[in-house]
Amino acid sequence: MYEKSSDEERLDHRKNSVKPLMDAYFEWIKENAGKTGLDKSSKLAGALDYSIHQEQFLRVFLEDPKIPLDNNDAERSIRSFCVGKHSWHIIDSKNGAEASAALYSIAETAKANDLKPYEYFSYLLEQLMHYPRNNVPDDELVKLMPWSEELPDRCRKLKTR
Known part of the structure; x- marks a missing residue:
């Protein structure tokens, strides 16, 4: 059903449903990446840091309806x-x-x-x-x-x- 949506419908859905989740995710990431007590050499710290540095690229699908939500x-x-x-x-x-x-x-x-x-x-x-x-x-x-x-x-x- 989602694949038959127009580009405008797809963008609208992404902005109303997915963007708030993305905003909350990055807010949580930034809060937790800076916490004291987090081992900066841990895999979790590396993953949080990676997300922060890739944010602009991870959000591209919110602006372009042709980019799939997953790979x-x-x-x-x-x-x-x-x-x-x-x-x-x-x-x-x-x-x-x-x-x-x-x-x-x-x-x-x-x-x-x-x-x-x-x-x-x-x-x-x-x-x-x-x-x-x-x-x-x-x-x-x-x-x-x-x-x-x-x-x-x-x-x-x-x-x-």
Whole structure:
């Protein structure tokens, strides 16, 4: 329901509901960061200090309705990448690491555009075989991008209602 709100409704909700909570949080942080008896080298003191120094950045979402309230989508999108890193000890060269990073980037971009990564990779390889290495015309590359309307249906996830 919140995602279908207009930018104005989203900002209004944030200013009326979330901003007072943010104000109270930072007030509490500033009160407690300065308390005597708090070990300045503790993790709590470090966290309080971090919040104080990042306040202007932590409040940006109150002014821009397009900024999400959390980073759950970003966390979800890198989860498979983080799980995969346990196997990366077999990548022992810079070229191997760069190739892996490129493939992960393409796969995650495909997912973000509601494509089936395996089908999309298959299609890319089929199409790229027709051109010399590193010499694909720009207008053809545009057609291969994950957001291209020209991709075949087999690459797209089925839309569920």
